[in-house]
Amino acid sequence: METMDLAYVGRGLHEELVAYVADQEGYFEDEGVHVAVRDGIGWETERLRRGAVIGLGRTLLSRLTDGIGWTALSVSTDRPLFWFLGNAEVRSMADLRGRRLAVHAAHTAPGCFARIVLRKHGLDPDRDLECVVRHPGDYQMDLRRLRDGSIDAAYVGSTLGPEQVAEEEGFHLLAWVGDHFQIPTVGVAVDPVRIPLDSPALQAVVRANQRALRTLAEQPRLSVDYIGWFLDRLTRDEAQRYYEHYVAPYFTPDRRVDLTIAQQAIDAVAAELGVAAVAADPFYAPSA
Known part of the structure; x- marks a missing residue:
């Protein structure tokens, strides 16, 4: 074989x-x-x-x-199955301005896709918000940090269902990458x-x-x-x-x-x- x-x-x-x-x-x-x-x-x-x-x-x-x-x-x-997820105060991509976003590193494929989508929404990832680079894992730490307020939004992948998490936690689904970048x-x-x-x-x-x-x-x-x-x-x-x-x-x-x-x-x-x-x-x- x-x-x-x-x-x-x-x-x-x-x-x-x-x-x-x-x-x-x-x-x-x-x-x-x-x-x-x-x-x-x-x-x-x-x-x-x-x-x-x-x-x-x-x-x-x-x-x-x-x-x-x-x-x-x-x-x-x-x-790409990646989503921008905001906390209770962040309801749209525009609301990311001046906020802290947990995201993959810029030199990785998911991080690069995130930056492209941010720019499509008129946001400079280096100037208009604080990109907090982290190792993504299964994104459970991102959810914990969204709850405690140490970040305002997170860029998450397909180890979770974004709509279900948003509804259960009182968060907001801001954008799906697949809608904006093919x-x-x-x-x-x-x-x-x-x-x-x-x-x-x-x-x-x-x-x-x-x-x-x-x-x-x-x-x-x-x-x-x-x-x-x-x-x-x-x-x-x-x-x-x-x-x-x-x-x-x-x-x-x-x-x-x-x-x-x-x-x-x-x-x-x-x-x-x-x-x-x-x-x-x-x-x-x-x-x-």
């Missing part, structure tokens, strides 16, 4: 869901590949290059800043120098990934079960709404990458990082 390491580089349903479905439903085994799903959050780039990577945002940033020829063979979604953001990517694009193990992982996406699209009840296992603070009805709002419309099988939109996203990320942009075709075209 072929073998392959598949690393996620961020916690939460956004990165982990598709691979989890493929693993739990036996799709990797059906394709004749033994896949070790690895926690690569703290890994250096050189270690990530030894296997396939789920996080297309991180690999894109590495391609821009390190010159590594990462290539995406499958794209699961182009709507970028192919999770899937399967490799460095072809280390893993050839025609590797049988890699192609098996891609097929299993596509099958998992079809399951999410074609079996809503099972998909809601999986979402509930990830987000176990949600009721069944809340998990259903999460699926209908964030998963069903955007995690789609046989996705065709719009290279025009992808290029606009790359240009925005490169501008935010202060580096030269690269063409979208070499990075995304194998999955298009």
